[in-house]
Amino acid sequence: MDYILKTHDLHKSYRKFNALNGLTMSVPKGSIYGLVGMNGAGKTTLIRIAAGLQYPTSGDLELFGTSCFDDKIVDARKRIGTIVETPSLHPEMTAEENLKMQFISKGLPNYDEIPKLLEFVGLKDTGTKKAKKFSLGMRQRLSIAMTLCGDPDMLILDEPINGLDPQGIIEVRELILKLNREKDVTILISSHILDELSRLATHYCFIDKGVAVKEISAAELEKSCNKSLYVEVKGTGNMSVILDRLGYEYKLMTDRAADIFGDVDITPLVMELHKNGMDISKINEKEESLESFFLSVVGGGHND
Amino acid sequence: MINLLRYNMMRLKKYGAFKISVITVAAVGLITVFLEKRQEDCYTHPYAHTYFSMVFMLILIISFLAGNFISKDYVDNTIRNKISIGHKRLDIFIANHITVFFMYILIALTWTTFYLLVGGFVLDTSEINKETMLVGGAVMFFAILAFSGVAVLLSTIVKNTLGGTLPAGFFYATLFIDVFNELIDSKLLNFLTDFLPNLQIVSLNTDKCDDKPVLHIVFSILIFIASFIGGYSIFRKTDLN
Structure with a gap:
């Protein structure tokens, strides 16, 4: 180059x-x-x-x-x-x-x-x-x-x-x-x-x-700015069991909400959750901003 | 280099105070000739005295204008426009020297033209000592060279509005050496009276021929060289914002 x-x-x-x-x-x-x-x-x-x-x-x-x-x-x-x-x-x-x-x-x-x-x-x-x-x-x-x-x-x-x-x-x-x-x-x-x-x-x-x-x-x-899908459900099922079965990397915010990382196939996810007694109440894409990436790099830690 | 000189000349064209000075000097020259003509029958005019006295005052004024011309480049930060587009610092420095010298010479030439040359046609110049004028003129020329060197040096070192007034302040303040020299017999003061360009020109006001012209010219050249070398050695390494 x-x-x-x-x-x-x-x-x-x-x-x-x-x-x-x-x-x-x-x-x-x-x-x-x-x-x-x-x-x-x-x-x-x-x-x-x-x-x-x-x-x-x-x-x-x-x-x-x-x-x-x-x-x-x-x-x-x-x-x-x-x-x-x-x-x-x-x-x-x-x-x-x-x-x-x-x-x-x-x-x-x-x-x-x-x-x-x-x-x-x-x-x-x-x-x-x-x-x-x-x-x-x-x-x-x-x-x-x-x-x-x-x-x-x-x-x-x-x-x-x-x-x-x-x-x-x-x-x-x-x-x-x-x-x-x-x-x-x-x-x-x-x-x-x-x-x-x-x-x-x-x-x-x-x-x-x-x-x-x-x-x-x-x-x-x-790629480094972690994209995630925020999903909130209502119902009686166990969300983490479904996400583990589907093989997603995720972080539970509460027992009814999670940030799911990586490429998420939404339709199968929704259908699987519904099959197990959970309906989506909220879903949106989140992306780490340049500001937060900048702060993570210079404001206390190096992002390797 | 030629682009830098064109740049400086364009700035000079816009420098209102300098243009007014040139016009004023021309007018003063004509008025002086007129007044001397009116009194021509009363006494013999001290031509050299009048000429060199005025040159001295003009040089002090131009020192102020020249200093401000250089320092404005720093105050407005326009000097970085020249450096960032690839002009060498040496070229910038030389162009400044040429421009400032031009400012002094233009004023001196304007005075010379409108007083000396016009007066030469109008007044009785039969008693003018040509040797006095020519020798004095040569000393004056090199003294102006030294003036311009010091003006660029001081305004380059002090890169603000104070740097613009320093040259005139320096030359004015050192006039007192001439006063002290009248009162105290001192080798140092005698030396400084010969060495400093402003005091060299003061000594030309007496209508007598300069008795040490070669020495004065050599001193002026040395001052110019020292101020050029000193100024550039500072300028080439100065951190600019």
């Missing part, structure tokens, strides 16, 4: 505080890679190192196969677009002028793409309004537009939906999915909004105290 970004035992220390403690992770090419971790886990520090704003204390980071200590890393960075925490805009300039500055900085020859980018992020009608008068959501949208200048191969987005309204969140999500599917752009995204991340990411990295405690694909995560 090709990896766009890799870290090897990455350490970053600030005087007495260790932000990264041997972080090792790999972002596959073409993935939407979600960075998940609590505040202070090291997500933004990692992104700053990837963007070239800071250097590791030890260890290495590779971008497109180039080490961050190699002079050629600047060529690799020309292929990425980055948002780090808060938007970096010229407050005295309009949205169009800010994009023009980015075009100039990147050496892009003409500005024809600017109106399209502004329309894409919903800022085409800002006119002469200066960026200092923008709302947080507008500044965030402009930042996203700036990362898209020059058709990057990879986007590194640190909390990109901060400050966006629900419509904006949907638009950014669709944009990310579109870029990934149609242009094969690899995306590294960190977000506290796990529900939103779960709709996007193809891979996850759970970071805690500067260490990657788990890397997992979305498919593997789905």
